[in-house]
Amino acid sequence: MTPPRSTLRADAQRNREQLIVTAAEAFASGRPISLDAIAKRAGVGNATLYRHFPTREDLVEEVYRDQIRPLREDARTLLATEPPAQALHAWMLRFADWAGERRGICEALVAMSASGRFGTGPVCDEVQQVLAMVLEAGATAGELRSDIDPTDVGGILAGLLSVAGAPEQRPQLNRMMDVVVDGLRPR
Amino acid sequence: MTPPRSTLRADAQRNREQLIVTAAEAFASGRPISLDAIAKRAGVGNATLYRHFPTREDLVEEVYRDQIRPLREDARTLLATEPPAQALHAWMLRFADWAGERRGICEALVAMSASGRFGTGPVCDEVQQVLAMVLEAGATAGELRSDIDPTDVGGILAGLLSVAGAPEQRPQLNRMMDVVVDGLRPR
DNA sequence: TTCACAAGCGGGGGCCTCCCCGTTTGTCTC
DNA sequence: GAGACAAACGGGGAGGCCCCCGCTTGTGAA
Known part of the structure; x- marks a missing residue:
């Protein structure tokens, strides 16, 4: 009898990768694009897309998997040059910039948080780890x-971005982060 | 010639009210409902609904216009019995309960904030005023x-709810609010 | 009362997400 | 190689949002 399979079938693997590449290009163009259009452009049926990535967030998280890496380096640099609380604030702003340039990231983070999945998925996992590192240094x-649980801080960050993530709301976002970082200091 | 009109035509006024009544019933049932379905149930075309309420938030805000009132009284009571910071925390939790029972409110608040319209619309205006009152007492x-601008606090509140508004996330929400309220204290 | 016209109406349709289910295909065994 | 079977595919369609645009109707003026 056929043993249970742990790896993807070869064609499935190909399709999955093609979908990620196509989505990355589509997102990078800046124009809004439907998931069905991504599937068509990748040369697969929409069902294939939804099978590999049940939610839009799942796709978004995969697409930006590699692009998130440099932010960890940023965090290290900030920690080396500024007091931890200040570094935290600065990093969150930097993340806001990063997310602002990438269609769908912000919505994805909120969705992950709201469904209790923050930390699963490449991007929000990385965010969580960076936050943990900075919080640790601050402690x-x-x-x-x-x-403080890094997941909580990640959730707050996602919430703030969902409410004031637009570039023109940067001053408001800055003020809100000020409040939050202050609230993270010991009493 | 016909003078410019300031009030709604009689039939438009009737339709508008019917839409609000119908939406209120539909929302209260707890089941999800599409806007087209609300229009049909109200006996008007969907275009009529969208003309009166260009976004879902606009409709939601109208539906809950009256139901938000008691929360102001709650705030007064809390302020009379607890220190302001504690009252603020307690009120925000109470608001979370209130919003949790009302389909669409949370999404509406986030959308209003994200589009810089927080404070316009009956519900978020009331929220803003209550927050202003509590902040004033605290100051x-x-x-x-x-x-602190009450709009900022309202935005933070909306953000937190969008990320941890579900009843089972109450402990997390509580911790997050703790951080935020702490951050609102003088340095 | 009648009339002219702006205000208002409504449903059809485009585009989206996402599910359903019959069909195809890769992979493992012999 | 051939066969069996689960894995994977894909297109059609349901239902949601929202816009477009030709038609209807309430209203103020004559």
């Missing part, structure tokens, strides 16, 4: 509370 | 920063 320096 | 008591 060690006695500048940030040590009892 | 007077020296317990909360006096330089």
Whole structure:
């Protein structure tokens, strides 16, 4: 009898990769694009797309999997040059810039948080890890509370972006982050 | 010649009210409902609905216009019995309960914030006023920063709800609000 | 009352998401 | 190689949002 399969069938693997490549190009163009259009452009049926990526977020997370990496380096640099709380604030702003340039990221993060899946998926996992690193540094320096779950901070960040993620709302976002970072300091 | 009109034509007024009544019933049933279905149920074409309420938020805000009132009284009571910062936290949780029971409110608040319209519309205007009242009390008591825009706090609140508004996320929401309220205290 | 016209109406249709289900195909075994 | 079977495919369609545009009707003026 056929054993249960752990890896994707070769054609499925090909389709999956083609979908990611196509979606990356489509997103990068800046123009809005429907999922069916991505599927068609990738030369597969829409059902294939939805089978590989049940939700739009799943696709978005895969597309930006590699692009998120440099933000970790940014965090390290910031931590090396600024006090942790300030570094946290600066990094969150940098992330806002990064997300602002990438269609769908912000909505994806909110959806992940709202469904309790923040931290699963390449992008929000990376965000969570970076936040954990910065929080840890802050706790060690006695500048940030040590009892905070990075998931909570990630959720707050996603929430703020969903409400004031547009470039023209940057001043408001900055003020809100100010409040949040202050709230993360020890009492 | 015909003078420019300031009030709605009689039939338009009737349709508008019928739409609100119908939407209120539909929302109250708890089941999801499409806007087209609301229009049909109200006995008008969908275009009529969209003419009166260009976005879903506009309709939602109208539907809950009256139901938001008691929350102001709640805020007064809380302020009379607890220190302002604590009252703020408690009120935000109460609002989360209120919003959780009302389909569409949370999404509407986020949309209003994201489009810079927070404070316009009956519900978010009331929220903003209540927050202003509590912040004012807190500032007077020296317990909360006096330089905070209620719109910012409303935005943060909307963001948190969009990310952790579900009843089972209440503990997380509570922790997040803790951080935010702490961040609103004077340094 | 009648008339002219702007205000308002409505449904058809485009585009979207996403599911359903009959068909095809890769892979493993012999 | 051939066959069996699960994995994967794809297109059609249901239902949602929202716009377009030709038709109807309430209203103020004569």
